Amino acid sequence: MSETIQLESIVPEELAGKRLDQALAEMFPDYSRSRMKTWITAGNVSIDAEIVTKPREKLELGALVAIDAELESEERHQAQPIKLDIVYEDDDILVINKPAGLVVHPGAxxxxxxxxxxxxxxxxxxxxxxxxxxxxxxDKDTTGLMVVAKTVPAQTQLVDMMQKREIRREYEAICNGVMTAGGMVEEPIGRHPTKRTHMAVVASGKPAVTHYRVMERLRAHTLLRLRLETGRTHQIRVHMAHIRHPLVGDLTYGGRPRPPKQASDTFLATLRGFSRQALHAAQLSLHHPVEGEWMTFEAPRPADFEQLLDAMRDDLQEHSSS
Known part of the structure; x- marks a missing residue:
């Protein structure tokens, strides 16, 4: 399945003298610069009816630039009837409430x-x-909201908005330990030096900023609301472990069960039975990539997360009244 793209424009004064790939990305902002480079090198771009294959080609004022290309199917994966919890959908975007256990993208x-x-x-x-x-x-076992682009123009805009930190993402998490106050973690994250599948706070990593505030204190745990400025792999999990408050259920980063003293057997069973990181993408806010209006979506906590919280609240009440 493919779609033919035909575009043309006259080079304006402000783009005269610029590289072809750079100018095309500005003239046709629905498509990324990397895609423009691909089309140029593939022979899909012409200047004054002459095919040009060098992205560095300089443009002259008044030249006619034309693109005649196909949007090829970029994924060769199989369509499968997997139930999706769709929070919102229009012609340009989908907002999904992802359940625990669902992997986002095929891999090894x-x-x-x-x-x-x-x-x-x-x-x-x-x-x-x-x-x-x-x-x-x-992550596979993290629940909550994701935005998906249904068209290339929407995807181009959403990626740009993500890079500019214009998409607001807020999470809820249950961490080990009782935190006294909220704060911010600003530590670079990169690949763990010895554990290939793990991330870590490392000096050579990419900048990462996580804001957090206390929503509720339990006997040995804390319910947090977190906001991401950046979107590094495992960011919240790594940052919380770094400040010695790993997420409940996150065995990768040290979130093994840490029950309070004299906890009931029922509570111990609930805590030990929670077999994933207690992390939920609760709110997603963004400007619509085509229409421009500000939109906010919310997803309720999943049942297992809520059950764990209830067990912690019962434990707190039982021991505060004794």
Missing amino acids: GAPDGTLLNGLLHHYPKIDQVPRAGIIHRL
Whole structure:
């Protein structure tokens, strides 16, 4: 499945003398500069009816630039009828409430059965969009909201908004230990020096900023509201572990069960039975990539998260009254 793209424009004064790929990205902002480079080198771009294949080609004032290309299907994955919890959908975007256990993108450990496979089944034309419109991920066992682009123009805008930190993402998490106050973690995150599948706070990592505030204090745990400025892999999990408050259930980063003293057998069973990190993407806010209006979406805590919280509250009440 593919779609033919035909565009043309006269080079304006402010773009005269600029590189072809740079100028095209400004003239046709629905498409990224990297995509423009691909089209140029593939022979899909002409200047005054002459095919040009060098992205560095300089443009002259008044030249006619034309693009005749196809948006090829970028994903060769199988469409699968996977149930999606769609919070919102229009012609340009989808907002999904992802359940625990659903992998976002196929990989070595999950070749299919992913959110991407479900998106291809729900909206087949999304195979024309890079990564089937997925612009950010949630870990397999993290729940909550994700925005997905249904068109290339929407995807281009959403990626730009994400890079400019214009998409607001807020999470809820239960961490080990009782925190006295909120704060901010500003520590670079990169690949762990010895554990290939882990991330860590490392001096050579990329900048990462996480804001957090206390929502509720339990006997040995804290319910937090967190806001991401950046979107590094495992960012919240790594940052919370770094300040010695790893997320409950996050065995990768040290969140093994830490029950309070004299906890009931029922509470111990609930805590030990929570087999994933207690992290939920609760709120997502952004400007619509095409219409421009500010939109906010919210997803309620999943049942297992709420049950864990209830057990912690019962434990607190039981021991505060004794």
